[in-house]
Amino acid sequence: MSMVNNAHPGSSLILLNLIDRALVRRGKPIARAELLETLRPEFLPKSETGAKRFESNLDFWLEEGLWLQDSEGMIFAPPQASENDLPSRVLQLLIDNAATRSESAILDGTRTEPFLRAMTCLLAQRRYTFMGGESVSSFNAAEAVNSHLPGRELNESNELSTFLAYGEFLGFLEPIGKGYIVDPTLAIEPYLERIFEGGRVLPFRVFVERLGEYLPLLDEGGYRRLLEPCMENWKPDAPYEISAALSHALVRLESLFRLRLEKSSDDSLSMRLQLPNGVQRSVGEIQYRTEVAV
Template identity: 60%
Template sequence: MSMINNAHPGSSLVLLNLIDRVLLRKNKLVSRTELLEVLRPELLPKLSPKKKKDDEVDEVDDSDGTAMRRFEWNLDFWLKEGLWLQDDAGMISVSSGATQRNLPERVLELIIDNAKSQTDQEILDEKNTEPFFRAMTCLLVQQSYTFMGGETVLPGKNGSAQKAVNRWLPGERSLNLSNELPTFLQYGDFLGFLEPFGSGYIVDPTRAIEPYLKVVFASESKLSLNIFIERLAEKLPLLDGGRFRRLLEPMMEELGWSPREVHQVSPSLSHALVRLESAFRLRLDQASDDNSSMQLQLPEGKHRFVSEVVYLSEVNA
């Protein structure tokens, strides 16, 4: 069942944040019974879906117990994925180093790690967390919905989200307009791949990338841009050169997508790198005698050649 289908377990960002916050505040092993008592139905958000005009979702009362069932479904989904720990006695806790602030980072790292054991065909066809990976990878590939492309990903019946995603994911891989696309966009924002812009979203993976900078550089302070992108793709396979990109880009090309040149960085990653430089997290350099430099894509058809990436310490950030 798809994580991004709002009728399925794992889809509620409200409950994900709520359960995690309770576990963090308890700061101890918590029984399932205690969690159910703390988050009993009358305290839960009204999450029972009811279709309205234009495929929007309204909140209605919980007289049929839907909120409690959704709570248990979401709890069990993320326990199975491994976000929270559960011992043999059924006591639940958060992992070491967990904070309320790093929940998006923890969730993203978890679902990517869980996907590493899957076959390529499972990545392409399964319906757990895979629909998010497929749809977000397709968005990250395209220029249209970045700042330089000028278009926004708009939700709703007449929005651009369906075209932006399903144009490249036909058949059973496409996302449902009412149950999946809205939740997909919410997860894209939550996990740091999309930024709210006007009434929609712009594709911008800056927030998803930033937590990985330290581990990508390891003990080094400077990397060639090629090596930086390779290491980043190992951590975030939705980005340039990553496993998900290698699986989906050939399929998109068959459907009419034009691949970038080998020396070109994708528009979405280009924007993220420039934004990280503006935030003093990175410095992008061009060595005059370096033939291996790559081209960042910038607004208004401009570009910039970069050969080295310097990691600026958090003290100086």
């Protein structure tokens, strides 16, 4: 049952946010019946379908491990959870849970994997980035994903809009006009501290490899290595090129004073960012900036 299918459990971002906020603010376990009674609107008990939808979404994320349930059925959020880190918690959960399944689950799984597959496909393309100049929306998302992943398509009627909403929520898509551009800046930012642990400067190739380990949807990541050979009607970037989506995110993080991108004196160690208007930028070293810009 796909997370991005709006007829299936786990698909409701409204309920996901509502339940998580209630559990985090509560700060202690709450009985299932009390949680249900507290959160659902007054008209919901009159609707059997609505009540079941609430519980099915609650159970989906309990099964995934986003929230915890003790032996007495009391439900609570993890101790360190906050209202502001829900997107990064959910994204990390999706990646961690996918890692516990078989390697082929990313290719053929039907629970959270359809989102990971489709977003990995979008991140590999130039067309819907700031460089590519086009936006992706529910009107063209079927072509954007399904034309490159035959046999692993998103369902046009039930999955496209939810997939895009989750893409924005998890930090891979940025709203522009009536659609989105592919931009993983917000998904990347929470991982910077861990990537640079033990130092503030890294060779750029090392940074890209580490980032791919944390976010396997990106360049050098495990999902990309699995899916790229399956993608049709698509041309891969050169080995020394960074994808347009990641290039944009890194330049954006530099403009936010989170990173500094430096050219190496040895071009053989550098990689090239792909930027709008055919511009390429050579980067050999990357620095994590912890100071706050004034």
